[in-house]
Amino acid sequence: MSDIDIRIENKTGRITLNRPKALNALTYDMCLAIDRALIDWAGNSGVKQVLIDAEGGKAFCAGGDIAELYRTGTEGDYAYGRQFWRDEYRMNARIANYPKPVISFLQGFTMGGGVGVGCHGSTRIVGETSQIAMPECGIGLVPDVGGSQLLAQMNGLRPGLGTWVGLTGHRLQSSDAILGFGAVFQPEVTWDALKTQMIADSAVQLVELDAPHAPISEHLDEMAKHFNQVTPAAMLDSLENDDSDLAQAAAKALRRASPLAVACHHEILRRLDFDCTIEDALKLEYRFTWRAMEHGDFLEGIRAQIIDKDRNPKWKHSSLDDVTDDEIEDMLAPLGEDDLTFDA
Template sequence: MTDIDIRKDGHAGRITLNRPKALNALTYEMCLAIEDALWEWRADPTIKLALIDAVGDKAFCAGGDIAERYATGTAGDYAYGQRFWRDEYRMNALVSEYPKPVVSFLQGFTMGGGVGVGCHGSHRVVGDSSKIAMPECGIGLIPDVGGSYLLAHAPGHLGEYLGMTTDRMGPGDAIHVGFADLYVPEDKWQGIKAHLCADGDLAALATAARPAPDAPLKEAQAQIDALFGGGSLGEIVDTLRADTSRFAQDALARLSRSAPLSLACTVAILHQLRAEQGDLRQALQLEYRFTSRSMEHGDFIEGIRAAIIDKDKSPKWSHDLDRVSDSDVAAMLRPVEGTEVTFERRSEA
């Protein structure tokens, strides 16, 4: 059994994540395999679309496999993690810019690295079990793998809310926010996949799609926009503290569990992308400015220790909510010294 099953099936190039016991967490080798397959299929006239799915009912992909990055980072080797992020981000851009349709089926948890694989394609399918989130601030990172681009283009200030609180979206909210396109009952998925492979015709998707379920965040849009419209972490925190509603206090409690430096940089990145109308490539490059420094100068190692290694859920962050300065943010988001994210096909492929 391999971690990823890549094959041709009729008129479809198939990519199936196959680590169900690990919630299909994405390894470095899986990232490279996805990239290689997509490049190969670009020039294959018999392949009309790429179809990405996963084994198991609990998760499409619950994130990136961070154990190796933690191990190397604690040993003072930051180069491995930096290379992982650069290669992963290049793959994310390839999915987004692919000249053929990319259809993804997002059951269960789709978080972090799973968003990078499954939420940049042309036809993103969700069902009743779908739970999509960007939980990176909770482990000392920022919404990456192009997640900042999706959040920056979400209606109003839902991007700040989701990126900072790490709240999960059900199928209706995922479509409303822009992380998915189609709601299809999951008992129809296997039949649709068979049709897609047999004839490469996307009509089967349109026929099976149903009206999206309720979107609670859409209903809370006005309140979220009022609470998360501040220009910095400090302004948003002040607004939340001044609002005694249950919604605001719950959001504040969620923020209080995440890394303040990550929260502040998330706000800065989303505002910059909106102001400059940045595209996905710019988002990935901005994200890399942070992630490439996250082990040595940020809270990533501590966040993983508390959440995954020791599991004490008591991280000791480098900053308090009220003490993240503009200079702290600027230091994490200044241009990268050394190798940056590039988007050309890697030479060893």
């Protein structure tokens, strides 16, 4: 059985992620297949829209399949990861700029690479089980796949809000997912019928429904205030003076994340604004990910969280205060001829 099912039904291009036992984690081959389909359908007058969904109830896509990235990286082969990210990011930009409607159904976990596939289209549908997050700082990476654009837009709505979600990997649910990722709530029991309607008639209009109230909604202002600080260290200080469960959970996440990744993601968000394009975001993200294996904490983060599962990474820096401005600049400096382009 294929990891991805790509076909045309009526006038709808359909992409179904089909690795439910792996939480539909995105492989390199799946990225390439999605991109090829999008290129083919863009000029096909028989395709009026694209619908992206996934098998299984636990996840739309819980992230990228990083086992091969770890294997190649620990062998000193950084080219594989760099090419993976380059092609994946181009696919993410293609979804965001697609000339036809792109509709995604985001059940369960939508994280990391899943955000890149599911959260840049024109219509993003969430349900009762949806949990959207960018947890990359916890494994020594930065929120990527264009996620920093979405987080910068959150900051534009409420300064500090996107920074909180990006630095801590906080999971947004129901009404919070709508706030952060421009989603539309539809009860999951209606999804099969809704897909059938959309495939039969590409002009179907969604009736917007109120999402279940998320318990953290009333705390968004105070969390944004904690993260609207000049440095991550100042954010941590602010959180440690707040004894609420949400603040303490955020402080714990900051302390456990890679200091270098946290510092660089904070700088990426500082350079972006509400009106940034996905290309602006992806170019900055790629400068970090291009260097992440060789000069960052990414391989150690995967080892600790995924391979050995000891949850005890040995980061290059012992605290947020230890990361220097020069180190941040080095990780985000232009790559010259290796900088990300979108001409392929």
